[in-house]
Amino acid sequence: MVDRLRTLLTGREPVPEGFAGTLDDGERVIADGRGPRGSVVLGTDRGLWLPPAASGEGAARVAWHLVSKATWANGALEVIEADEVDEIAGGVVLLADRPPRRVPLVEPGRLPETVHRRVTAAIKDSQHHDLGSGDSGGGAWFVQRRVPGAGIVLHVRPDPGTDPETVRTVAVGVAEKLREAGRGRAADEGRE
Template sequence: MSFLRRLLGDRTPAGFPGSLSPGEEVVDSAPVEGGGHLVVTTLGLWVPSEGGARRVGWHLVGKAAWADGVFTLTESSETGTAGSAVVLADLPPVRFRLPSPGKVPHQVRLRVDGSVRSRHRQEIGSGGAWFVQRKVPGRDGTVLQVRPDPGTDVALVTAIAEQVAAKLANPAE
């Protein structure tokens, strides 16, 4: 049993259908109106899904917002690579009504912000892209993620991201 679990007790909600990874600890949870829970862990945010629950790693939370009793999650999907960089696209936002949110919105904010090491917005042609270095839970180091705006030339963004990733890997060159 881990130190946190001994100190705080098991915070896994009753009936939680997810299967935590070894060393993954539940930090907080909140029931979702209509069934299931949002479960904050050291590795990500577990959300209700068909057939149970699934984890969204902190590095794949594109946006999270809390307003008027509704938690809105925009998950990012890895759509490709550019050298050692990962190209992302946002999935449609999903909304969860939380009648008793507790500290879940705050804990999500802390963990998402904590995963970001640096960010830079670059205008490219008629669009732009975010270049973000993030810590991936359970791994050493950081990963460069690039999220092109809808309508931005993805091939151009990918070429730029590949150059940036190479420069970050070998800053002396």
């Protein structure tokens, strides 16, 4: 009853008992779920907190813009986290996916919907491009994401086996086209 009253008065969900991490000042809980042994998984305004069993270390927060994919099926949340491996000219960030993590939830609450909503909201645009012909080309995902404190950032996630230099070259060209398009829109808006 006290937690419910606190939520109504503050507009914030309380941090569930048993949570193994430490939230940043001002970080708000949006949804939570419980694993089979009482582990707590949190969705906050800043990211997804995975329990120690799923992350291999203490509870760890994955920022929403670094969740490449999250699916809910058969009582488990499967999360693919991306690492920022390089920053290419023009502010383009090269990503590499980690192996999927399966997090069973016996009490999912609103967590699956919250994760879906937050990951989707971070994406402004997403396109896959083939980067060559035949077996040697490969491809990559070009994803414009909303990153707190940085605005819209172009993330590039190559398919396995894609030539890294080809990815870098194409990514720089795509970033330049996006900048030109942004300048064109700004000029058009200034004329109105």
